[in-house]
Amino acid sequence: MRYARPGLYEYQVQAALEYVFRVAGSPRNGYPSIVASGPNACILHYNENTRRMEEGDLLLIDAGCEWGYHSADITRTFPVSGRFTAPQRAVYEVVLRAQLAGIAAARPGNRYEAIHEAARRVLAEGLVALGALPRGLEESLAMHHYREFYMHGTGHWLGMDVHDVGDYKIDRASRVLEPGMVLTVEPGLYFDPERETVTYHLRAC
Numbered sequence: 001m002r003y004a005r006p007g008l009y010e011y012q013v014q015a016a017l018e019y020v021f022r023v024a025g026s027p028r029n030g031y032p033s034i035v036a037s038g039p040n041a042c043i044l045h046y047n048e049n050t051r052r053m054e055e056g057d058l059l060l061i062d063a064g065c066e067w068g069y070h071s072a073d074i075t076r077t078f079p080v081s082g083r084f085t086a087p088q089r090a091v092y093e094v095v096l097r098a099q100l101a102g103i104a105a106a107r108p109g110n111r112y113e114a115i116h117e118a119a120r121r122v123l124a125e126g127l128v129a130l131g132a133l134p135r136g137l138e139e140s141l142a143m144h145h146y147r148e149f150y151m152h153g154t155g156h157w158l159g160m161d162v163h164d165v166g167d168y169k170i171d172r173a174s175r176v177l178e179p180g181m182v183l184t185v186e187p188g189l190y191f192d193p194e195r196e197t198v199t200y201h202l203r204a205c
């Protein structure tokens with residue numbers, strides 16, 4: 001975050017990040033580092049990392065190094081120039097609330113799907129409040145309207161592989177969480193500044 005600024009290329013931020021991984025003693029990355037600015041942040045698993053960052057961009061970093069043959073997986077999104085715009089901040093706050101709700105639901109005895117249910121409800125609530133969805137909360141959830149902005153699951157098992165082995169369902173029912181399980185909680189909202197097929201107006205901003 002301290003190194004990033006407008007005019008640098010994504011791969012330069014990647015170099016700073018991976019330099020710290022190596023210096024700290026990690027022999028390799030857990031997976032290819034995603035350093036995605038502006039519209040690239042809307043491309044899931046983008047890892048070309050070739051774009052020159054501009055004033056006003058958000059930068060999404062999804063990266064993790066290996067330690068003792070175990071992988072980390074950390075995602076953060078921040079403004080390249082150091083300050084969010086009002087709409088960027090509003091969306092960031094919704095995603096943060098969704099992440100905290102997802103983490104709160106990740107408790108022994110709850111089912112795995114409770115994490116996604118909690119996160120997507122907060123995201124849909126936020127999208128309705130921001131004026132990005134045409135209907136109310138329950139309809140947005142039932143009709144999956146929120147998927148225009150949130151098109152993936154909320155996490156996965158984490159261990160020796162970043163997407164570690166393990167069942168998500170047992171006998172077709174979402175698995176009950178147990179002490180010692182390790183998983184990620186990583187909701188997001190994807191607003192592509194270059195998308196012209198959809199016009200949305202964030203009313204709260």
Ligand SMILES: [Mn+2]
Pocket residue numbers: 073156184186
């Ligand atoms: Mn992940």
